[in-house]
Amino acid sequence: MLTIAVDAMGGDFGLKTTLPACITFLNTYKDVHILLVGNQEYIKEKIEHEHKQSIHFLQENKIRIQHTEEFVAMDDALEIALRKKRKSSMRLAIECVKQNQADVCVSSGNTAALMALSHYVLKNIKGIDRPAIVTTLPNQKNTGTVVLDLGANADCTANHLLQFAHMASIMLQLTKKIDHLPSIGLLNIGEEMIKGNEVVKQAAKLLKDSNLNFYGNVEGNDIFKGTTDIVVCDGFAGNIALKAAEGVAKMISTSMKQSFNANLFTKLSALIAYPVLKKIRYAFDHRRYNGAILLGLNGLVVKSHGGADEMAFFHALEYAYTIAKQNTLTHIKKYFDAQYVI
Amino acid sequence: MLTIAVDAMGGDFGLKTTLPACITFLNTYKDVHILLVGNQEYIKEKIEHEHKQSIHFLQENKIRIQHTEEFVAMDDALEIALRKKRKSSMRLAIECVKQNQADVCVSSGNTAALMALSHYVLKNIKGIDRPAIVTTLPNQKNTGTVVLDLGANADCTANHLLQFAHMASIMLQLTKKIDHLPSIGLLNIGEEMIKGNEVVKQAAKLLKDSNLNFYGNVEGNDIFKGTTDIVVCDGFAGNIALKAAEGVAKMISTSMKQSFNANLFTKLSALIAYPVLKKIRYAFDHRRYNGAILLGLNGLVVKSHGGADEMAFFHALEYAYTIAKQNTLTHIKKYFDAQYVI
Numbered sequence: 001m002l003t004i005a006v007d008a009m010g011g012d013f014g015l016k017t018t019l020p021a022c023i024t025f026l027n028t029y030k031d032v033h034i035l036l037v038g039n040q041e042y043i044k045e046k047i048e049h050e051h052k053q054s055i056h057f058l059q060e061n062k063i064r065i066q067h068t069e070e071f072v073a074m075d076d077a078l079e080i081a082l083r084k085k086r087k088s089s090m091r092l093a094i095e096c097v098k099q100n101q102a103d104v105c106v107s108s109g110n111t112a113a114l115m116a117l118s119h120y121v122l123k124n125i126k127g128i129d130r131p132a133i134v135t136t137l138p139n140q141k142n143t144g145t146v147v148l149d150l151g152a153n154a155d156c157t158a159n160h161l162l163q164f165a166h167m168a169s170i171m172l173q174l175t176k177k178i179d180h181l182p183s184i185g186l187l188n189i190g191e192e193m194i195k196g197n198e199v200v201k202q203a204a205k206l207l208k209d210s211n212l213n214f215y216g217n218v219e220g221n222d223i224f225k226g227t228t229d230i231v232v233c234d235g236f237a238g239n240i241a242l243k244a245a246e247g248v249a250k251m252i253s254t255s256m257k258q259s260f261n262a263n264l265f266t267k268l269s270a271l272i273a274y275p276v277l278k279k280i281r282y283a284f285d286h287r288r289y290n291g292a293i294l295l296g297l298n299g300l301v302v303k304s305h306g307g308a309d310e311m312a313f314f315h316a317l318e319y320a321y322t323i324a325k326q327n328t329l330t331h332i333k334k335y336f337d338a339q340y341v342i
Numbered sequence: 343m344l345t346i347a348v349d350a351m352g353g354d355f356g357l358k359t360t361l362p363a364c365i366t367f368l369n370t371y372k373d374v375h376i377l378l379v380g381n382q383e384y385i386k387e388k389i390e391h392e393h394k395q396s397i398h399f400l401q402e403n404k405i406r407i408q409h410t411e412e413f414v415a416m417d418d419a420l421e422i423a424l425r426k427k428r429k430s431s432m433r434l435a436i437e438c439v440k441q442n443q444a445d446v447c448v449s450s451g452n453t454a455a456l457m458a459l460s461h462y463v464l465k466n467i468k469g470i471d472r473p474a475i476v477t478t479l480p481n482q483k484n485t486g487t488v489v490l491d492l493g494a495n496a497d498c499t500a501n502h503l504l505q506f507a508h509m510a511s512i513m514l515q516l517t518k519k520i521d522h523l524p525s526i527g528l529l530n531i532g533e534e535m536i537k538g539n540e541v542v543k544q545a546a547k548l549l550k551d552s553n554l555n556f557y558g559n560v561e562g563n564d565i566f567k568g569t570t571d572i573v574v575c576d577g578f579a580g581n582i583a584l585k586a587a588e589g590v591a592k593m594i595s596t597s598m599k600q601s602f603n604a605n606l607f608t609k610l611s612a613l614i615a616y617p618v619l620k621k622i623r624y625a626f627d628h629r630r631y632n633g634a635i636l637l638g639l640n641g642l643v644v645k646s647h648g649g650a651d652e653m654a655f656f657h658a659l660e661y662a663y664t665i666a667k668q669n670t671l672t673h674i675k676k677y678f679d680a681q682y683v684i
Contacts, residue, residue: 189581220585239531243562
């Protein structure tokens with residue numbers, strides 16, 4: 001039995017999306033408890049009025065509530081989240097992980113606050129200098145590419161990148177149950193061009209000398225080709241790649257919508273092509289890729305998109321579940337502990 | 343009358359694509375001469391056999407040929423291009439610009455060689471420390487976003503970024519004939535997160551204090567939203583954004599093709615939706631965005647994609663034509679000269 005602590009009040013929509021997603025999740029996965037951190041009164045009222053048929057989850061203790069009236073607003077300054085709101089739903093959810101009351105926590109709240117609080121409460125794993133934000137992005141091979149860091153560290157050293165690679169490699173071996181060593185690409189710019197900045201050049205050396213399965217340099221498009229299982233980069237490059245990709249996908253989908261809505265004929269053709277268009281939309285639905293892990297801390301924290309709807313939050317819960325289930329953190333700690341002794 | 347010098351032998355396909363693209367270009371634009379730099383015998387033979395109806399361009403001197411037997415291969419090391427092949431079609435095409443025999447040159451050849459040779463032959467404009475690779479990317483507003491640097495300089499200082507912004511602002515005022523100062527975004531990572539690396543933070547200050555229309559930080563998706571007219575970044579971030587965008591576009595188009603080719607029903611629906619699909623394909627056809635300028639040198643050089651086909655090379659010629667026509671370089675030089683004096 002796993003327990004997921006949920007910052008029920010986080011994100012743009014708070015309870016409106018977190019609660020129904022949790023209920024769907026409990027209906028789908030039977031070996032999970034959910035610990036909702038938030039306003040007990042609101043949560044109970046919402047379950048009793050809008051999710052009557054799920055009230056048994058409360059009775060069975062599959063849903064437990066940890067009451068608090070504070071929550072971190074999306075636009076709260078870091079100082080507020082860290083110093084003023086000491087009983088925020090976000091912070092208490094993280095503390096549930098710290099105190100082993102939950103195996104993982106999930107929040108759609110303010111990223112900077114989530115990172116800072118997680119770091120403050122959980123601390124880094126011994127041997128890891130910087131935690132990283134990790135997620136899995138879709139690729140042409142349908143295998144998913146694990147990319148890190150996506151924005152936790154704007155500036156990284158070569159050694160940070162090496163640590164990221166080790167964490168991701170361990171994580172992927174567990175979650176994918178693959179028996180080969182996951183291949184690792186180092187995000188860089190065109191081979192033809194000046195081959196990367198100083199940090200990347202040094203990182204390539206470290207990766208080559210490591211016991212990891214280092215493929216070599218990859219470019220931005222390789223993330224979506226699926227050239228390697230993992231792509232490692234600093235948080236600046238990773239965030240830019242992620243956002244650029246989102247931007248293009250959005251531009252294309254908007255243009256498709258407009259084109260198919262242009263006139264009666266195009267609308268009719270959209271109707272006929274509907275099953276295919278639906279499939280394409282599903283394949284690239286960003287909500288299916290919602291959920292990024294803050295990896296490298298003494299506890300698992302999953303960040304969901306602030307604007308996540310019910311379906312998106314469900315996927316973040318699923319991501320948290322998978323990672324927690326594989327005991328990812330224990331394995332990462334074990335690896336870095338061994339390194340530390342040497 | 344403009345003259346475009348063309349590295350006729352450059353790129354993956356050499357003459358096979360450069361020549362027909364040049365002929366189509368001359369049929370479309372009447373105020374242009376083309377100076378083909380390459381093997382005279384091959385070029386003449388190809389025109390006489392495959393483009394008989396265009397032989398008048400030779401007779402009218404609309405096409406002139408500068409003969410050379412050397413050319414830079416796509417996989418030639420930089421040293422070969424710089425030191426050994428002193429009469430390569432690429433180098434001679436650049437020298438045509440240097441010697442005012444051409445207003446601009448276009449090559450699909452090896453990027454590193456083109457950059458190094460252009461730099462060596464033309465030298466930087468006084469006041470510009472680093473030339474940048476600039477291109478226009480599509481956006482949701484259909485206005486196009488000018489992005490630089492796309493890979494010439496992996497590491498940049500804040501001052502380099504400021505110079506890029508000035509060059510792009512001057513260029514855009516001329517090419518778009520817009521009367522407002524183009525807005526400039528500084529590529530950075532999520533506002534919520536740690537706000538960028540040190541260089542970006544310094545660059546923001548410089549841009550704020552400049553006479554440019556500085557919008558502020560933008561993220562990777564803003565390039566494709568069209569939030570600002572110009573997006574400035576170092577070559578590392580720019581190249582990664584560009585390639586990530588290409589990768590996603592490619593992944594989506596591949597998946598669309600597969601989905602519409604899955605079975606008889608989907609093929610039929612593709613047939614019905616064909617006019618719409620064609621329009622969408624056209625809107626995001628990367629060939630239409632082929633062509634990037636090496637900006638900041640004493641002469642205009644346009645880099646075409648190595649794998650450019652006829653249509654793509656045509657667009658690179660068109661880009662070169664537009665930039666040369668506006669006297670972009672003279673205006674940039676004038677601006678930086680004035681700065682220099684002060």
